[in-house]
Amino acid sequence: MQSSSLLHAESFHPIFKTRILAPDSKNCSLHLHYFLPRSVFVDPYELSNRADDYSFQYIGPSNLELPVAALRQDAALLLSIVRPLSDDGILDVEVPLHMRYGPAALGSSFELTELPWPDAFFACPHKSASSDRLPLMLRDFAILFDKTDIMRLEPPSGAIPFEMIRTPVGDTAHVARVELGTAIVMLAAFFYLLRATLRTMRRMSIVTLPAKEE
Template identity: 85%
Template sequence: MQSSSLLHAESFHPLFKTQITAPDFKNCSLHLHYFLPRSVFVDPYELSNRANDYSFKYSGPSNLELPVAALRKDAALLLSIIRPLSDDGILDVEVPLHMRYGTAAIGSSFELTELPWPDAFFACNKSVSSARLPPMLREFAMIFDGMDIARLEPPSGAIPFETVRTPVGDTANVGRVELGTAIVMLVAFFYLLRATLRTMGRMSIITLPAKEG
């Protein structure tokens, strides 16, 4: 069985926590497959710091700074768990997530993003189950060719997704923001221009040759 929860669900940096409760499968490896909507991304460098817990494969936009409006596809993440289950058959897996800047909307200050729970499963060398792999990219599925799969289902009656609530801009404020930005840029330009001209004037006085008597 597996269950998930989201910590810091009202921020740009939530933490996806999944608890695995399962018997000890011999000759099996534990994996979690995540579907990530366009507004959600992971930082591969950050995940690399958790190498003692899991290895990973990621498929999605490589530019982490792009806003949601600039993306055309979702992302996927596959974890291969390294840390063993406890003696009680329990393991917590944490994945740090990041939210992209959403598109401004009329009268809206927050955006809700539904994040599905990951699919958790064991991949085994010996025949222990006839379950099929959860839907995933072919490049991920190829890893499990010739292996038997034992899927871990959510508790009965559970709603298998979490909701992230992140702030977005209000289009009613766009005009004021753009005007303010333009004014600040113009002021900065003229300040730098004035400072440059004054510096050039001082330099010309210093380098002016002395008149001969």
């Protein structure tokens, strides 16, 4: 069985926490597969710091700074869990997430993003044709499990298998003032740098003559 929840769900940096409750499956590997909507991304460098917990493979946009409106595809993440289950058969897996800036909306200050729970499953050495079907995933991930038996870990009965992230967005009513303020600040910075550059050039143009030898 598996269940998921979000920590800091009303921020740009939520953490997706999944609890695995299962008997120890020897010779089997535990995996979590995530579908990430366009407004959500993971930082591969940040995930690399969790090598004691899991290794990962990621397919999706590589530019982490792009706004939602500039993207045309969702992303997918596959974790291969390294840390073993506890003696009680429990394991908590945390994935740090980041939210992209959403488009401004008139009179709206927050945007809701639906994030599905990951699919959790054991991949075991192939013994028979009677195993659970592999969760829906991209072909690049699916081929990794061609010769394995799959044992899926289902959510608790009656659970709603997704979470909602609530992140702030801009109000289009404020766009004109923001653009004007930005333009003023940029012009002020330009003239300050221009003045500093001219003063530096004048100082550098002053040539100090060497002292006369006696």
